[in-house]
Amino acid sequence: MFSSPKSPALSPMSPIMEDLFSDSNSILTSDEPLSPALQPQRKYSALYKAKPTTQLSLDVSSSTAYSSSSADSSVKSFNANSNKLDDNINGETRSKENSVDDLLIGFMNRSNSATSNDKCFPAFRSGKGFINGQKRTIYSEPENIGSECEVAGSIDSDSSIEWIESHAMSNGHSNIPVIPVEEEYSGYRRKYGHEDPQSINWSRHRKHFFILSSAGKPIYTRYGDESRISGYTGVIQAIVSFFVDAEDSIRCINAGNHKFVFLLKGPLYLVAVSRTNESETQLRDQLSYLYNQILSVLTSTQLTRIFEQRINFDLRLLLGGTEPFLDNLATSMSDDPGFMLGSIQCVRMNKELRDKIGNILQTVKSKDLLYAMLIANNQLITLLRPKKHSLHPADLHLVFNMVNGSSTFRSAESWTPICLPKFNNKGFLHAYVCYITGNVCLLLISPDKDKFFELSDAKSTIVEQLTICNALQAIEEVSQSEGYSIADVGAAGLRHFIYKSRKHVQYTSPTFMAPYNDPHEKQKLFKLYRYTHDRMHSRIRPLKVHYYVSPSETILGWITSTFELYAAFGPLISKSGLELMNKEYKSWKELSFYGLELEIFHPFKRPLLIIILYYYRSYYLP
């Protein structure tokens, strides 16, 4: 009768990228480049603009709270700090301090003049010393959020100890940078931004996302203009508070084909209204991603404090300009199975090349560097990380989303603060973002807000070295390849599959060939996968095998301790046919060659072997 509350399905994803990434390795995605054109400047400019009203008030509280010693020697202290960070990374020391951090928003975007000069991009510089003061290195236990609040079962055991670096907010107003902002609203136009929330078209969208404050103020709507949905948000707020008053909390409403899913995160209420067949859990996971996206701009500390001070605060003032990222995320979550799977995709390339790239990245032995990664088309080429600090797929998705959500990164070196909530939801990291070729983006993430120039120099070194050994060209070529087709895999009857390695938290999937190159058919297939995924990851009653026959497909879901497989066959395939043990493939031998231990399990031996082989080939063979 009584069953364990913790789903076993939650844990498996955790040992995140441990193996692949411990030296420098890679990961993946095959997704159409999304993202409407937009200007990230708006984001930051809005932040700055908002400062006089909100930040200042924050300053007051923070400075009193921390009796900030407001040391001006920021450079020095940063160094000290990074030493500390290094220690941490080596796992030798652990600060016992548990102070509350503070945060800041530092942003710097330097026009490409340093490397390529004449691209006159609307750029601005953040004055340095914008923030100075006392900083601390903090260990914080991860917030213990109810399991349902976690993203897609992606609790990373590694992240259970997180460190953060934080800076007390300066109270020196004189340091507030003056930022010229041009073209404030240039560029980004929301696809459905002008729809009337009262109209049929608006309500017909298959999946709405709303974010509102606990006071009922609209913050974000996926479609239409959020300022016009305050009627709805008022109702949502009323319903939520009805249950809050009863010391309960609302989770889901079912009405016909529609689901209303609620995620209540302190001062923020997130609501999905969907008539996709996504389950309550899946929708709540998506709301978590959206919430994390907001944290990545604000951090939980800042978010909490803002609403502590003014419950009625209009968060749009601070989030202005980040809509494109939320929009992009909302779209990606429907199109990219990586979100559902809590894993990412890697660019397929041969191992030598990947190793070479990894080695070159490793030459940037900057103490200021936390993570270094190369990304192409939403897929990972390689990632360098400290041994102790794996990067959670949810955080990685945020990074991808950031890079993807704005075209600006393509034309300039950028320096942007980002909070990676799974890493530490209380403080910012700082990301140096730069496209080194048309498709390939280099990201260098530092805990130190003042390392733009150092990392920019590091980039130059990396590009130089990559060029010398011809790797740059090779990467660009690989990044333009379209992946492999199901025909390449050559398993009879198999139409499409997603294979996820639980150990590596990565998945691979062939390109969508007919009939799935049709967006409608593709969505249909996703729908079937989603259903299987949901059933198999049921919190209380997870499944090992889920197999069903629909008029157009036969879907197999299969989870073992090492992998998850979602495969689509034709509707008429027989189960025994799938099971044929293959003879022509000297497969077991071949697999052991790759150092794999396969769980020997009855159904679907043959296609599975082929899929797994293919998966590993995508790493080891060109």
Next chain:
Amino acid sequence: MDTSNSHGIVNVPPSLSYFCVYNPSLGGIDDSQGDQILYYTSKRTVPMDVKIRQVGLAQGLYELFSIAAPYCRVFSPTKPCENVHTQKNRLAFYEPEPDYWIHISIELGYVKKVTKDKEGKPKTTIDYLDSNLHDSGVKRMLELGYEMYRIFNGPFEYTVRTAGIKTLKNKLEEFFANWVFEWDFEKTELTKTVDGILYMPLSDSAESQIMSFINQVQSDYEFISDMFVIWQNKLVYRGNGAIPVNNVRGIWRHLVSYIAERDEHDREIENSRKSKEAEKASTFMSFTRNISGSNLFSYFSSSTTPKVSPSTSPTNSTSYNPSFQPLEPNGSSSLLSPSTQIFIPGPSNFLLGPTNLHGPDEDIQPVKVYLSKNSSGSSIRTVNHQHDVKHDVDESDIEEYYLVAYKQNALTLVFFIPLNPLEGSAKIQEMVFYRSFHNYLSSQSEEIIKILNENHEKTKKLGRTDIDKEYRYLFFNKMTLAVKSSLYPFSSNGSLISSSKGLTITSEMAHALCELHEDLERYPQLTEIYTRSSTNFWIVGKRSEGRVLYIVVPKKEASLAEVEDDVRRITAIYFSGNNIF
């Protein structure tokens, strides 16, 4: 029924928080909101304003979304809010007639654990078991509640129009007051969610003999428009098709609980035959209670559901309708064979009808039922089983009958006498009629009892296949609502299956079956689903043209292909030919 063990784990089952029937179109928005509530009952006494608030929320969810935020209605114009999941509760809504809402709130079951944190301080965690309460089951309860109410009381709107709101309130109170608190939310059984009728298949010769008997009765008593024949707890003949199949189910279920009660009673009588007459008389009284008695509907109630853990021996576990349980192991032989029949002076053979054939006419309280008209004439209407059947309250849709039931041994005959023909309506009030009818039936039914008994023995033998030993299954036909199940050992043919020591349905399996069922309902295009649980049993759902088969295959080592073979063997039996199922 809190169960706790030494590890400080407390297991609390789900329970009813409140149940209400309301109509938002009654009463104003302001002070008279209470008028909207037609019936309200709850675990704890609550003041009126709380009731109004709860009903208000229910409407709020519905109305607020639709007024202030039209998208709720725009999104799903036909389906209003069906259920709300919260951390601790489940709310469900059902609108059986326009503007009339049945609304229930259930407190979720939970597991409370006291563990020690790192510093050794005791820490209490409560895990609410949302996924152990299936929406489909709750929905079925509400539907069933309404279905049964409607059969014996008529539609809400009809009552309001003919007798006024006050009468409706009284009827609701009388009908639901005790019953709803007996609903059992803890036990998940697919048999309840699927909710079909047990049929007894007949051999061709038996069928023609039954038919001629029925024709004979109906020609001798022309005002009887329709009949059911029930053997033990199984339906043998379900009328000429004029009665919609969901009404057939309701009446059958109702009768079956009466039959069980009567059998129980007969045994008691037998045991205490020599005791005083006075005692008997008092027990008889319990039979004369009116239809609304709460004891009739043992279906979802916990009182008749043995509270045993699913892992105990099958003899203790629940049967399809637990109240049949005592019938089989103990008293079957004497009840089955006409030759051993012992005439027991006592209540008359009329299950529904006068208890004392020599009493005054005033004692007769004929049972009235309100049935829907079967629009499609003689053929059995396809009932959209799990989907909302909006009950039309158009008066012309209602057919009123008097119901008379006669029981002799394992045979029960049910007669439908329409209200309008004067002859029938008059006779039904006269004791003379019952006396002659009794004589008529007792002489005529001997033969039928013999036929059915033979038929029963035969099918029992036929039904014993290997399948019953190796698997547990449930077969359901949406057209006829026929159900055949071996999920719970007593259920399929009312007798203990020989291999009862075999597989027992664990609660995990029971939940998995319900989920599978919900999936098949949600995705009508899927024809088969195979699942293998993390504890390695297989559950398969397969359907074809309105027939659905659910099978539990408890083979840990079986591969998908092997399971498929098994399933194919079973389906060959049940999906084949003109099997009644």
